[in-house]
Amino acid sequence: MTIFGIDISNNNGSDIDLAEVVREGFSFVFAKVSEGVDFVDATWPGYRDTAHANGLVVAGYHYLRGDCDPDAQAELFVDRLGDAAAMIDFEANSGGMNIFWAFVNAVNKRGRRIDLSYIPRWYWLQIGSPDLSQVPGLIQSSYVGGTGCAADLYPGDISPNWNGFGGKAVDLLQFTDAALVAGHTVDANAFRGSVDDLRHLLGMTPPTTQGDLMALNDSQQADLYQKVQDIWGQLLGPDGQGWPQLGLNPEGKNLTLVDAVAKLGSEVRTELPKAAS
Known part of the structure; x- marks a missing residue:
């Protein structure tokens, strides 16, 4: 209106x-x-x-x-x-x-x-x-x-x-x-x-x-949508299928960024006792 x-x-x-x-x-x-x-x-x-x-x-x-x-x-x-x-x-x-x-x-x-x-x-x-x-x-x-x-x-x-x-x-x-x-x-x-x-x-x-979205004009909503898409892509990989360069999970699927960070954290925790000894 x-x-x-x-x-x-x-x-x-x-x-x-x-x-x-x-x-x-x-x-x-x-x-x-x-x-x-x-x-x-x-x-x-x-x-x-x-x-x-x-x-x-x-x-x-x-x-x-x-x-x-x-x-x-x-x-x-x-x-x-x-x-x-x-x-x-x-x-x-x-x-x-x-x-x-x-x-x-x-x-x-x-x-x-x-x-x-x-x-x-x-x-x-x-x-x-x-x-x-x-x-x-x-x-x-x-x-x-x-x-x-x-x-x-x-x-x-x-x-x-x-x-x-x-x-x-x-x-x-x-x-x-x-x-x-x-x-x-x-x-x-x-x-x-x-x-x-x-x-x-x-x-x-x-x-x-x-x-809250109703308080944004069309260009602001489009910009917000694009940023959400970019974040989604970075976290989950192309088409949500993970990133091949990050390795595979036990089911043989590409790891997402979150999966890779969790895997790296687990490996670091596993190695800590060895380093201490």
């Missing part, structure tokens, strides 16, 4: 009715908290608290500035964030990845965890296409044309707009800046998963009750 959310700030005003946002089918809201070392978004506390009251998943973001001390920016952000997931807005004038990671580390040092990273592909290209494989929760922006209902504008779960970059898969897609929501024109995001899956991505809940 795919769920939708909105991205808002003081630029959208302070009067967006989040109860209406929920009635229109949205599940989450990301809102601006701060920017640089001295700007605090006055709409944040109200939107944060109202989002919680209406059952929305909520994250607050800091617009990272490359011309300001990352540590001072982290201090401002953490001081104003409150009870919400933490997100970085990393785009025009945010500097390079050294600034990004300095801010992340400064936030971590203060006992909070960055959960989401808004990094549009155009900015990634602008700063030299750095490695993004370790960034938390990548949000990519690629806008469709037109305006209207977010679900109607959404380009679909298999749209190339979802393609990853910098060695990182895209976790959320901001696909329009012109969705009509609760009488306002706002940015809209899509998440390919359930509300519980999103909460898990943001560190708000343990894995889904349907089983």
Whole structure:
């Protein structure tokens, strides 16, 4: 399944009715908290608290500035964030990845965890296409044309707009800046998963009750399967038939790695008394 959310700030005003946002089918809201070392978004506390009251998943973001001390920016952000997931807005004038990671580390040092990273592909290209494989929760922006209902504008779960970059898969897609929501024109995001899956991505809940594997995406499950197969093969040999180079058991079958280690241990124990005498 795919769920939708909105991205808002003081630029959208302070009067967006989040109860209406929920009635229109949205599940989450990301809102601006701060920017640089001295700007605090006055709409944040109200939107944060109202989002919680209406059952929305909520994250607050800091617009990272490359011309300001990352540590001072982290201090401002953490001081104003409150009870919400933490997100970085990393785009025009945010500097390079050294600034990004300095801010992340400064936030971590203060006992909070960055959960989401808004990094549009155009900015990634602008700063030299750095490695993004370790960034938390990548949000990519690629806008469709037109305006209207977010679900109607959404380009679909298999749209190339979802393609990853910098060695990182895209976790959320901001696909329009012109969705009509609760009488306002706002940015809209899509998440390919359930509300519980999103909460898990943001560190708000343990894995889904349907089983730990359900908390992994398709590529992670495929990677886990391959690693299990590799371990199985190393222990039991090709096709589970043991390793010919390890010798044979009393039934004339190839020894597995475990059988060979056990046999070697038995032989060592047998030889120990002889060595002692």
